[in-house]
Amino acid sequence: MKRVIVNRVGEARDSLEVQEIEDLEADPGQVLVQMKAIPIHPADLLVMRGRHIFTPAYPCGIGIEGVGRVIAHGEGVNAPPLGALVALPFGETWAEQVILPAESAIPLPDGIDIFQGSMLALNPVTALGLVLGMKRGEWLIHNAANSSLGRLITRVAAHKGINNISVVRRRGLEDELIANGADHVLIDGDDLSQRVKAFTGASGVDRALDAVSGDASGRLFDCVAEGGELICYGLLAGDQVVIPSAQLIFRDVLVRGYSRLRSLKALSPEGSQLLHADLFEGAASGLFYTPVLKTFTFDELYDAVELAERSGGEGKVILIPPSD
Numbered sequence: 001m002k003r004v005i006v007n008r009v010g011e012a013r014d015s016l017e018v019q020e021i022e023d024l025e026a027d028p029g030q031v032l033v034q035m036k037a038i039p040i041h042p043a044d045l046l047v048m049r050g051r052h053i054f055t056p057a058y059p060c061g062i063g064i065e066g067v068g069r070v071i072a073h074g075e076g077v078n079a080p081p082l083g084a085l086v087a088l089p090f091g092e093t094w095a096e097q098v099i100l101p102a103e104s105a106i107p108l109p110d111g112i113d114i115f116q117g118s119m120l121a122l123n124p125v126t127a128l129g130l131v132l133g134m135k136r137g138e139w140l141i142h143n144a145a146n147s148s149l150g151r152l153i154t155r156v157a158a159h160k161g162i163n164n165i166s167v168v169r170r171r172g173l174e175d176e177l178i179a180n181g182a183d184h185v186l187i188d189g190d191d192l193s194q195r196v197k198a199f200t201g202a203s204g205v206d207r208a209l210d211a212v213s214g215d216a217s218g219r220l221f222d223c224v225a226e227g228g229e230l231i232c233y234g235l236l237a238g239d240q241v242v243i244p245s246a247q248l249i250f251r252d253v254l255v256r257g258y259s260r261l262r263s264l265k266a267l268s269p270e271g272s273q274l275l276h277a278d279l280f281e282g283a284a285s286g287l288f289y290t291p292v293l294k295t296f297t298f299d300e301l302y303d304a305v306e307l308a309e310r311s312g313g314e315g316k317v318i319l320i321p322p323s324d
Ligand SMILES: NC(=O)c1ccc[n+]([C@@H]2O[C@H](COP(=O)([O-])OP(=O)(O)OC[C@H]3O[C@@H](n4cnc5c(N)ncnc54)[C@H](OP(=O)(O)O)[C@@H]3O)[C@@H](O)[C@H]2O)c1
Pocket: 041, 042, 043, 122, 123, 126, 144, 145, 146, 147, 148, 149, 150, 168, 169, 170, 211, 212, 232, 233, 234, 235, 236, 237, 258, 259, 260, 261, 308, 310, 311, 312, 313
């Protein structure tokens, strides 16, 4: 079977290679999945650049989600059944075959679009997690709001009646993002908090979500009301969260991080079932719909990665493994 490996830290053409290896076999408790569709995410590229906390020794596999069919069970496994379409929430998924613990494979409902299924275990889970606990009528602000995930956050917030402000880095997206559910769209900049408080009143927002890091974190921090919180979940522009010390010391604003994998690991089996029900409902209603920008084969890997790096909310780049 073929899989993609990261040989070394670098750009795609230096770093990534399609490798032929022996077919895999499921160990006890595992399932073997024949992959069908694999979205390319910014976090995958963090592994390629050596910026991901989970980056192991190189060479290593790559890929944090995808969809496929169960083709073999390890000893002691009888579910999900052979042939079931499953979403993979992790597992070096840029490969023809992937093995993972049987209980980690998410069986998808009948009739689900295979591409939407391939994108269900990362961004929709994160959008739900980042908005969790907020109430109708509260204020949310989030940056990189034109990203695929940013658009889902907006839609989940609007669906829950949360007032929300989309922050982007360039003009021209206002109408599209308002149509997506944003109450306001602002271009990031030094006076962001003054512009935000024109909408929220002097106190500011209840929660800010930061996908950018660097100085952008401080600008969002300034927008948060006393008793509110800033949650960092991405590092699109920097490896540090920069907040002026005096602000941090004298203001009662909680700063924390969010990791989808960490939140999934903390879930009880009942919590997982509830999450899956929310995911399937959101997939069926179109709440989590994410367009496909373009599909590529493994032979077109470098073009695929380069397009994924340039793209955002207009759609995800999807890899189709060879045997499909
Ligand atoms: N913590 C978690 O568990 C978790 C889970 C999922 C995703 N994430 C993170 O969420 C973020 C968005 O993911 P995605 O899949 O939605 O990405 P995506 O669809 O590929 O979109 C990337 C977006 O990033 C924006 N961007 C790129 N560089 C930027 C910069 N320097 N400053 C501001 N914006 C920048 C682009 O803006 P333009 O539209 O202006 O080009 C684009 O809209 C990523 O950082 C990802 O790692 C975190």
